[in-house]
Amino acid sequence: MVIDPIFSAKPAPALPRSRVDAAAAGRGDAWGALMAAAQSGHGGAYQRLLTEISAWLAQYFRRRLPAGEIDDAVQETLMAVHRRRHTYDPRLPLAPWLAGIARRKWIDQLRGMGRRSADALPADLATPGHEAAVTSASVLAGLLDQLRPAQAQVITLVKLHGFSVEDASRETGLSASAVKMNIHRGLARLSSILETKDDVD
Amino acid sequence: MTSTDALIRTLSADLVAVRRRSVPREVAALAAVGVVEAGLLLAAGAMRPDMAQMISTPFMLWKIGSLALLAGVTGLVAVRSLAPPATPRRGMMAALALAALTVVAGLFVTPTGAGGLPLLQRLSPVHGLLCATAITVLSLPMMAALAVLMRRAAPVRPRQSALACGLAAAASGALIFTICCPMNDPLYVIVWYALGVAAVASAARWLLPKRFRL
Numbered sequence: 001m002v003i004d005p006i007f008s009a010k011p012a013p014a015l016p017r018s019r020v021d022a023a024a025a026g027r028g029d030a031w032g033a034l035m036a037a038a039q040s041g042h043g044g045a046y047q048r049l050l051t052e053i054s055a056w057l058a059q060y061f062r063r064r065l066p067a068g069e070i071d072d073a074v075q076e077t078l079m080a081v082h083r084r085r086h087t088y089d090p091r092l093p094l095a096p097w098l099a100g101i102a103r104r105k106w107i108d109q110l111r112g113m114g115r116r117s118a119d120a121l122p123a124d125l126a127t128p129g130h131e132a133a134v135t136s137a138s139v140l141a142g143l144l145d146q147l148r149p150a151q152a153q154v155i156t157l158v159k160l161h162g163f164s165v166e167d168a169s170r171e172t173g174l175s176a177s178a179v180k181m182n183i184h185r186g187l188a189r190l191s192s193i194l195e196t197k198d199d200v201d
Numbered sequence: 202m203t204s205t206d207a208l209i210r211t212l213s214a215d216l217v218a219v220r221r222r223s224v225p226r227e228v229a230a231l232a233a234v235g236v237v238e239a240g241l242l243l244a245a246g247a248m249r250p251d252m253a254q255m256i257s258t259p260f261m262l263w264k265i266g267s268l269a270l271l272a273g274v275t276g277l278v279a280v281r282s283l284a285p286p287a288t289p290r291r292g293m294m295a296a297l298a299l300a301a302l303t304v305v306a307g308l309f310v311t312p313t314g315a316g317g318l319p320l321l322q323r324l325s326p327v328h329g330l331l332c333a334t335a336i337t338v339l340s341l342p343m344m345a346a347l348a349v350l351m352r353r354a355a356p357v358r359p360r361q362s363a364l365a366c367g368l369a370a371a372a373s374g375a376l377i378f379t380i381c382c383p384m385n386d387p388l389y390v391i392v393w394y395a396l397g398v399a400a401v402a403s404a405a406r407w408l409l410p411k412r413f414r415l
């Protein structure tokens with residue numbers, strides 16, 4: 001078996017945040033070998049792979065989503081990796097394959113956030129821990145520049161700063177329903193923008 | 202243990218081996234669908250009656266050759282786009298450029314006499330609409346096959362992949378339709394075949410991503 005040396009090797013280091021493809025090409029694709037073993041039914045290799053990539057995914061989504069969405073996005077991506085693992089070609093590095101799936105899940109998550117904005121917001125959204133999310137969801141914050149100011153403002157307030165819809169309504173002078181509508185439309189627009197872009201870092 | 206750790210344990214337990222996706226196998230399956238469909242059409246006696254005389258003319262070589270090339274390129278682009286990191290955008294741009302070249306080439310294969318006819322007569326709208334409809338119908342088996350492949354694969358840009366699948370299905374439908382189509386004017390082919398292709402591609406772009414989730 002060619003996979004044994006991999007199991008005794010040190011865990012693969014986390015990939016840098018940008019240029020995933022180049023990084024994967026340069027690091028020797030230990031993840032690819034683990035996935036090839038997993039495709040053959042090796043549960044141990046698969047568990048190690050999922051553990052390592054979940055750490056990378058958490059880092060990936062931390063820059064792109066509010067804190068409350070990260071765990072959900074990581075788990076959704078792990079499920080997608082599991083369901084689509086037969087589509088990985090072991091002759092290629094795994095990181096670009098994984099990054100493609102993670103990016104898709106990012107877009108799905110943004111769409112989901114937009115849909116949920118019309119529902120009652122979860123009670124744990126406006127918690128002190130969201131101070132960190134403002135900084136960490138840096139890619140998302142940067143993308144908001146591409147939206148109308150009213151949309152960007154309410155998404156920043158409600159989804160990144162953790163304001164309630166009522167608080168955001170008072171802050172912006174918009175009605176609560178206008179806040180919800182701007183969040184919904186803004187996140188939908190953001191998803192469409194991301195669909196057409198090749199890469200965002 | 203976090204919920205993510207628990208999920209990883211669940212996914213890793215009782216892991217079964219999977220059959221890897223293979224682009225050559227999928228392309229071969231699609232080619233088989235096209236061959237069977239063309240075979241059925243021939244068996245039904247739908248071939249144009251003067252095919253033996255026409256097959257070696259520059260017009261027919263242009264029509265069959267360019268559609269075969271477009272069907273091959275778009276089919277490969279569509280299948281390749283069904284798993285990351287490949288995306289169909291560049292491939293579709295190349296297919297578009299190829300289509301433009303075939304249109305230009307069509308100017309040089311107009312049969313003698315056809316160029317001097319009135320535009321309405323050359324376009325023959327009634328026949329043209331029938332041709333576009335026939336192309337749409339003949340594209341359906343290939344579109345269904347591509348839809349199945351797309352659902353089983355991992356297109357990370359499902360809308361673009363759906364459009365590529367639609368173009369591939371339409372190009373193959375148009376190629377198969379050349380067996381029956383009695384018209385011998387490149388202008389007619391360009392206008393009405395393009396309409397059929399656009400209808401199929403639009404339908405695929407709208408239908409295939411519906412309820413798709415990685």
